[in-house]
Amino acid sequence: MRYVSHLNCTTCGTNYPADHLMGLCPVDGRRVQIVLDCERLEKERGRDGWWHPDRNDLWRFGGLLPLDFTDAEDRRHIVTLGEGSTPCVPYAYPLAERLGCSLEVKDEGKPYTGYGANPTLSFKDRGMAMTVSIAKAFGLTRLAIPTQGNAGDSLAEYALAAGIQVAVVMSPDTDLPILGRVAALARLHPEQITLDLVDGTIIECAQRVREHYVPRGYFSVATFQEPGWRAEGKKTLGLEMAEPAGDRLASRRWSVPDVIVYPTGGGTGVVGMAKAFDELESLGLIGPSRPRMVSVQSAATTPLVRAFEAGEPDITPLPPGKTIATGLNVARNVGHGDVLRIIRDSGGCALAVTDEMILETIRTEWRDRRFAWSPEGAATLAALPELADRRMIKPGDRVVLVNTASAEKSMPTIRDALGGGI
């Protein structure tokens, strides 16, 4: 952890030592982030000498991550299953063509030749690879996670690879391909994997983690409870969107998109991507302008949308609703205030789409383009017409939508939209 300078509470600003194992800030109960010494990184490695584009996983960002594979000590802790380094796939979409903007899908849900691939077919693998690797560096042997689904099977896979015990706490309503996978791993490796089913959503599951597992020596890696580990993994989404590619490759020119449309549950990705761009700017690789960050939520559960529209600094939690986009069914999270600040500062917005819009998008896009969207990913595409109406997308813009997982993981709920299967 050569370039980790210290930990910092993003709300009260209190700093903590880099080697301090902690959860939320003890002063105000808010989230803590890892602060990297970018000045030292630049002095020792050059502006982008830490970047290893020949490596097809997220560890390609070397010294700009808390664990650097080029450092012998860090390398011992890194647990990798080939995660990240996914492509931004050009997406031919009539509305984007009419608007004259380029539309790309950051596709986290399936492997593409010549790229990395997320082993459990979701973006959660980025955060979990980093979390398990840092946990290993700290000598932790037991982790617990409350989850809406994808983070659970992801953590189980990485914990197995690392020889760490985990408790996965999820609702019995979790999409069956995910729940079944964790159940199978728990049966195959009962000494390592525990599956605990709790009625409700991630909020009730988080309570179970706090009350049952933490007192038994498990370290909670709930969203933002760990000191910035998951966000450091998700940060690589932003780094990959900005890294030199295509006609920018020869000149090694970094460049951020104009708009990022992100399906937002807890919001680790928003926080991680914003941190990526801040660090790239401090290294002099990009300027001060930022992508307009758009958080898309399910109309069933809209904490960010309501707070954004009311101009509030933080969310006011209401009970969650019901939605097929289970990853978006997060009624409150300790990081939501930061997500609001980031989307406002970027000139972006938060908006909601209905399950009907999501299903119609999945149906149409599979029929016309044979692209299998996850419900959460489809929410971003379903939001485009309203974003165009709001002039959030303009001619010439590079717009990136994030398809967070594979369609197969939600198969029971979307199979009719896919015409029975894929």
Ligand SMILES: [Zn+2]
């Ligand atoms: Zn604090």
